Amino acid sequence: xxxxxxxxxxxxxxxxxxxxxxxxxxxxxxxxxxxxxxxxxxxxxxxxxxxxxxxxxxxxxxxxxxxxxxxxxxxxxxxxxxxxxxxxxxxxxxxxxxxxxxxxxxxxxxxxxxxxxxxxxxxxxxxxxxxxxxxxxxxxxxxxxxxxxxxxxxxxxxxxxxxxxxxxxxxxxxxxxxxxxxxxxxxxxxxxxxxxxxxxxxxxxxxxxxxxxxxxxxxxxxxxxxxxxxxxxxxxxxxxxxxxxxxxxxxxxxxxxxxxxxxxxxxxxxxxxxxxxxxxxxxxxxxxxxxxxxxxxxxxxxxx
Amino acid sequence: xxxxxxxxxxxxxxxxxxxxxxxxxxxxxxxxxxxxxxxxxxxxxxxxxxxxxxxxxxxxxxxxxxxxxxxxxxxxxxxxxxxxxxxxxxxxxxxxxxxxxxxxxxxxxxxxxxxxxxxxxxxxxxxxxxxxxxxxxxxxxxxxxxxxxxxxxxxxxxxxxxxxxxxxxxxxxxxxxxxxxxxxxxxxxxxxxxxxxxxxxxxxxxxxxxxxxxxxxxxxxxxxxxxxxxxxxxxxxxxxxxxxxxxxxxxxxxxxxxxxxxxxxxxxxxxxxxxxxxxxxxxxxxxxxxxxxxxxxxxxxxxx
Numbered sequence: 173x174x175x176x177x178x179x180x181x182x183x184x185x186x187x188x189x190x191x192x193x194x195x196x197x198x199x200x201x202x203x204x205x206x207x208x209x210x211x212x213x214x215x216x217x218x219x220x221x222x223x224x225x226x227x228x229x230x231x232x233x234x235x236x237x238x239x240x241x242x243x244x245x246x247x248x249x250x251x252x253x254x255x256x257x258x259x260x261x262x263x264x265x266x267x268x269x270x271x272x273x274x275x276x277x278x279x280x281x282x283x284x285x286x287x288x289x290x291x292x293x294x295x296x297x298x299x300x301x302x303x304x305x306x307x308x309x310x311x312x313x314x315x316x317x318x319x320x321x322x323x324x325x326x327x328x329x330x331x332x333x334x335x336x337x338x339x340x341x342x343x344x345x346x347x348x349x350x351x352x353x354x355x356x357x358x359x360x361x362x363x364x365x366x367x368x369x370x371x372x373x374x375x376x377x378x379x380x381x382x383x384x385x386x387x388x389x390x391x392x393x394x395x396x397x398x399x400x401x402x403x404x405x406x407x408x409x410x411x412x413x414x415x416x417x418x419x420x421x422x423x424x425x426x427x428x429x430x431x432x433x434x435x436x437x438x439x440x441x442x443x444x445x446x447x448x449x450x451x452x453x454x455x456x457x458x459x460x461x462x463x464x465x466x467x468x469x470x471x472x473x474x475x476x
Numbered sequence: 477x478x479x480x481x482x483x484x485x486x487x488x489x490x491x492x493x494x495x496x497x498x499x500x501x502x503x504x505x506x507x508x509x510x511x512x513x514x515x516x517x518x519x520x521x522x523x524x525x526x527x528x529x530x531x532x533x534x535x536x537x538x539x540x541x542x543x544x545x546x547x548x549x550x551x552x553x554x555x556x557x558x559x560x561x562x563x564x565x566x567x568x569x570x571x572x573x574x575x576x577x578x579x580x581x582x583x584x585x586x587x588x589x590x591x592x593x594x595x596x597x598x599x600x601x602x603x604x605x606x607x608x609x610x611x612x613x614x615x616x617x618x619x620x621x622x623x624x625x626x627x628x629x630x631x632x633x634x635x636x637x638x639x640x641x642x643x644x645x646x647x648x649x650x651x652x653x654x655x656x657x658x659x660x661x662x663x664x665x666x667x668x669x670x671x672x673x674x675x676x677x678x679x680x681x682x683x684x685x686x687x688x689x690x691x692x693x694x695x696x697x698x699x700x701x702x703x704x705x706x707x708x709x710x711x712x713x714x715x716x717x718x719x720x721x722x723x724x725x726x727x728x729x730x731x732x733x734x735x736x737x738x739x740x741x742x743x744x745x746x747x748x749x750x751x752x753x754x755x756x757x758x759x760x761x762x763x764x765x766x767x768x769x770x771x772x773x774x775x776x777x778x779x780x
Contacts, residue, residue: 290684290685291679291685291695292692292694292695292698292699292704293695293698293699293702293704294694294695294698295698295701321657322657322694337691338691338694339688339690339691339694340656340657340690340691340693340694341690343656343657344652344656344690344693346655347651347652347655347656348648348651350655351650351651351654351655352644352647352648352651353625353626353644353647375595380594381594381595382725382728382729384643384721384722384725384729385689385690385721386643386644386645386648386689386718386721386722386725387641387642387643387644387725388596389644389648390596390598390626390642390643390644391595391596391597391598394596394597394598394599395596395597397599398597400596400597414690417688417689417690418688418690421686421688421690421691424686425686425688
């Protein structure tokens with residue numbers, strides 16, 4: 173009855189789950205202990221501080237980490253697995269970190285990379301485990317969209333990550349909002365304005381508009397300047413423009429397949445709205461995909 | 477024999493020309509006295525400090541200002557002239573600022589705005605005068621590209637500004653380079669790398685690539701991370717991506733017409749390179765377009 177402790181350890185967040193040997197989540201923890209916030213302690217110490225009680229209660233438990241903890245700036249760098257990659261490929265490529273005093277090694281899930289014939293290489297780290305934990309691996313073909321600073325659009329075929337592309341939409345939005353002339357209006361505080369968001373998305377859903385992001389964003393200045401938009405709506409409108417540009421390209425670039433959204437409640441709700449403007453249905457994956465993915469990979473590796 | 481003193485007074489720069497009554501530039505000045513740099517003195521005082529000697533030598537000289545000095549943050553706000561607008565329209569819409577002690581008023585060239593049926597309003601201030609001073613007004617149809625923080629693509633028909641669009645390419649480049657994860661490489665100093673610039677542009681010149689800016693920019697991280705690009709080339713590559721995205725859209729959106737570039741030597745050279753990647757010829761307008769435009773407008777207004 174081996175337990176599994178799975179940790180989705182990202183740049184800014186740390187989420188751990190204690191799972192039974194049949195994959196049920198018995199307990200979970202979320203902490204403000206992303207890898208960039210770890211200072212003055214080793215990663216091992218931070219890990220012990222959060223999951224130590226689980227390890228004491230279940231000395232047989234195995235530990236599996238996924239996310240940026242396996243990057244160059246993390247604990248140990250885990251080489252990428254090359255797409256196409258599924259649970260079996262990730263299980264084979266697990267990297268071991270020696271455990272404390274005779275304990276079984278900690279397992280690190282590698283990221284996934286891709287090197288298309290035309291175009292630049294692309295990488296993910298953390299999303300691969302969430303995808304393996306999602307329902308998208310149970311159908312012949314699916315598209316997973318994982319919104320964030322660097323949103324991933326992922327083609328999943330036969331349960332494996334077949335191809336993907338990164339859109340820097342989250343970071344671009346924040347850079348535009350805070351570090352350009354648009355900040356004059358876009359940093360105004362207001363209630364969430366879904367209509368403004370949708371009108372931004374709509375600019376890219378209408379093929380006749382031939383919208384281009386570099387040009388459209390200037391309207392986040394001219395509309396409030398000419399009194400055609402309330403300043404406190406500008407931030408949501410700008411978000412709609414950036415996400416609209418991404419969704420237009422994501423839908424055009426991939427062959428259409430059922431879309432699954434994986435991410436925080438706030439971001440998946442926003443992408444759901446955007447996809448509706450494009451008349452696209454999607455499914456929002458329930459929370460816990462990373463833990464489910466860690467369990468599937470552990471099962472495939474034969475450690476639970 | 478009235479002289480004309482023309483000042484192209486922008487956000488960060490101040491350029492003045494003393495012209496004879498037949499439009500020859502007799503002398504010119506460039507100063508670090510853009511409107512955002514004027515503190516602790518009035519605009520009138522700054523103007524006097526720079527062109528006072530010309531006014532003393534030519535008491536009959538008329539003064540004409542163009543650029544952001546006519547904006548809400550400038551000296552006096554000059555309402556926009558609505559496109560289509562040519563020299564005669566701008567001459568009619570000149571705004572007067574009272575001169576010193578009985579001197580003739582100073583004339584302020586309005587910006588130009590446009591309010592398309594579909595899409596957001598757009599504005600320019602300063603470029604209209606440069607365009608009127610360029611050769612683009614002497615042919616039936618021309619496209620003017622004025623690169624900068626906010627690059628303008630302008631359709632000129634029969635000597636009038638018929639339509640235009642603003643691309644925030646310059647600002648977006650700087651925000652991406654300095655305020656995103658790309659800064660790790662993009663702020664490395666290196667010699668100017670035209671090949672890297674061209675390879676960025678090329679991603680958008682190749683229709684088969686179906687490139688999207690939000691996705692392509694991530695390659696400015698993955699290429700150096702995987703050793704496929706020297707870190708010191710990343711800034712020029714990123715510049716090529718942003719300008720390439722703009723040029724692709726600018727060429728697709730406008731009906732093709734001969735392209736004239738107006739701007740600094742550095743930026744027009746860069747856009748010339750980008751247009752070559754798209755197999756497009758262009759003409760670079762010689763320096764002094766603003767002064768030539770001010771003279772044409774003054775002539776049309778009957779003040780020289």
